[in-house]
Amino acid sequence: MPRVNCVGIAIPPKYPQEEVFKKLGYRGLFWPLFKSTGIAAKPLCVPVEKLLESTAQDMHDNYFKFSLSLSEASIADCLHKANLRPEEIDCLIYVSCTGMVCPTPTYWLVDKMGFRKDAKHIPIVGTGCQGALPAMEVAHNYCKVNPKSKVLVVSCEISNAAYFPDNRTDTNLAMANAIFGDGSTTMLVTNVGPGLEMIDFETIVENDYINDIKLPWEDARLKIVLTGRIPYIAAKKAREIALKLLDRNNLKVEDIVQFLVHSGGARILDQFEEVMGLSHDELKYSWETWREVGNLSSSTITMSIMKMIESNTLKQNDKVLLVGLGAGFQACAILTQWVDS
Numbered sequence: 282m283p284r285v286n287c288v289g290i291a292i293p294p295k296y297p298q299e300e301v302f303k304k305l306g307y308r309g310l311f312w313p314l315f316k317s318t319g320i321a322a323k324p325l326c327v328p329v330e331k332l333l334e335s336t337a338q339d340m341h342d343n344y345f346k347f348s349l350s351l352s353e354a355s356i357a358d359c360l361h362k363a364n365l366r367p368e369e370i371d372c373l374i375y376v377s378c379t380g381m382v383c384p385t386p387t388y389w390l391v392d393k394m395g396f397r398k399d400a401k402h403i404p405i406v407g408t409g410c411q412g413a414l415p416a417m418e419v420a421h422n423y424c425k426v427n428p429k430s431k432v433l434v435v436s437c438e439i440s441n442a443a444y445f446p447d448n449r450t451d452t453n454l455a456m457a458n459a460i461f462g463d464g465s466t467t468m469l470v471t472n473v474g475p476g477l478e479m480i481d482f483e484t485i486v487e488n489d490y491i492n493d494i495k496l497p498w499e500d501a502r503l504k505i506v507l508t509g510r511i512p513y514i515a516a517k518k519a520r521e522i523a524l525k526l527l528d529r530n531n532l533k534v535e536d537i538v539q540f541l542v543h544s545g546g547a548r549i550l551d552q553f554e555e556v557m558g559l560s561h562d563e564l565k566y567s568w569e570t571w572r573e574v575g576n577l578s579s580s581t582i583t584m585s586i587m588k589m590i591e592s593n594t595l596k597q598n599d600k601v602l603l604v605g606l607g608a609g610f611q612a613c614a615i616l617t618q619w620v621d622s
Contacts, residue, residue, distance in 0.1 A: 283424035284476030284620060285417070288587035289359025289467040291351045292574060295322035296329050298459070304329040305458060314452065315459045319547050320575040323462040326351070327441050335444075337501035344380030344442035351465035352386045352437045353394060359433065359467035367394045371430040372401040372423055376412040376579045378496060378608065379438045379503065387435060409494070409607025410543050412436065412579035413466075414482075414615055417603075420470040421479045428472050437465035438578040443496060443503035457505040460546060460576045466583035474622065477586065477601060481616040483526045490514050490610035515545060516552030518612040519604045523557065526602065526614050538599045540564050541585045543606045544571035553604075566592075579607075595619035 301323055302315040326347040327335070335343070352375070360367065373387040373396070382389075385404040390396065401423075405416050413436045420432040440461035445454055493508040519542060527533065534557060542553050544567045554564060561568060566585040577584065582605055589595065598618050605613040 283421040284478040286469045286476040287362040291354030291465045292324045293326045340442045344439045355465040355467040372432040374403045376416045376436040411605030411607035411613045414605040414613035432470040434468040436580040464577040466580045512548035520556045522612045522614045542604045
């Protein structure tokens with residue numbers, strides 16, 4: 282059965298949250314909002330002060346430049362961990378929602394990194410923060426049809442390309458500017474070896490909330506839109522999809538050793554714990570990811586997967602539930618279990 286064997290990451294330099302706040306030029310009354318996130322420092326490809334000087338074209342150029350460099354770095358990290366060469370990869374799935382490059386970055390890396398000319402490239406764009414989970418399902422299906430294949434799922438988000446610092450009075454926009462950072466992760470998916478085996482998948486789309494979380498174009502730039510309802514909507518739908526998946530597989534909440542929920546915000550994680558009756562420890566890796574890097578959009582949950590795998594604490598058949606939340610409003614969930622070989 283297809284499983285995630287390992288995860289590589291690439292994180293740019295981090296900037297202390299207080300520095301981000303000050304250099305974005307927000308008034309003092311907004312500092313409690315930035316501070317309350319609990320994020321110590323955010324990874325950003327572009328120095329904070331340059332965000333204020335960036336034109337729409339600069340932001341597009343930044344996405345192109347840094348999506349290539351961060352994707353290359355996370356791919357290299359993943360291949361190093363798996364002891365594989367680029368020419369051994371059969372398919373590359375690229376996930377992103379914070380910018381647009383055509384062709385996608387993996388195409389540009391074929392000659393540079395040495396991928397085969399006949400390797401497949403599958404872009405998944407515009408799916409928001411939950412994008413890595415549908416990409417995992419695509420990788421799962423590809424490996425089912427091609428049992429000997431090796432697939433890379435590359436998630437790369439340059440959130441500063443969607444920064445909108447111009448309006449410094451909008452609380453929801455300030456929250457978006459306070460929590461999003463940049464980064465890339467790459468998962469290796471195969472049918473062999475130890476890893477997080479994918480058992481079942483579920484998706485819920487609720488168009489009633491489509492305007493509560495989205496990335497529309499405004500003044501030739503992407504703008505992250507979040508409303509104050511998101512933590513409650515997200516927790517409610519995360520619970521709904523989690524219970525549906527568990528029920529279908531004759532499992533209870535207590536059968537899951539770890540929940541990996543998209544670290545979209547501290548209130549989202551708090552609310553999910555409350556509605557599911559979970560402890561902080563049962564969302565340990567989601568909380569660690571949130572505190573260390575904030576919200577990296579589609580790269581966030583894969584960073585949590587990496588932390589969990591590399592903790593070496595999972596035992597044979599331990600069940601783990603992944604829950605992704607994002608634009609649409611869409612929730613995705615994957616039931617997984619650890620396999621030793």
